Amino acid sequence: MSKNITYIDWVKHLPIGDAEYEQCSCPVCNSTGLAYQYFGFAGSEFGWKLVWCPSCMNGIRISRTRVPAGAQVLIADEDQEQFLNQHSEVNLIV
Numbered sequence: 001m002s003k004n005i006t007y008i009d010w011v012k013h014l015p016i017g018d019a020e021y022e023q024c025s026c027p028v029c030n031s032t033g034l035a036y037q038y039f040g041f042a043g044s045e046f047g048w049k050l051v052w053c054p055s056c057m058n059g060i061r062i063s064r065t066r067v068p069a070g071a072q073v074l075i076a077d078e079d080q081e082q083f084l085n086q087h088s089e090v091n092l093i094v
């Protein structure tokens with residue numbers, strides 16, 4: 001159950017397309033369905049992405065990633081803070 005999953009294991013495991021996240025298994029606990037959220041900067045197509053498993057609450061932060069057109073992205077500081085506060089139980093593997 002508590003396999004030693006590294007950041008690289010996560011990155012290799014993740015699907016290319018965001019649409020596939022809900023079918024993707026968690027590399028840590030193997031349950032199906034991963035969640036993600038984009039964070040952006042005003043006027044930039046790049047941002048970062050939080051990926052996590054809603055079952056075991058493990059996840060990673062992917063820095064410098066392109067935010068796809070049409071993706072729901074948090075840009076305002078207060079929106080980012082609120083989201084991170086609401087998801088503070090996520091254990092980010094670095």
Ligand SMILES: [Zn+2]
Nearest residue numbers: 026029053056
């Ligand atoms: Zn999990």
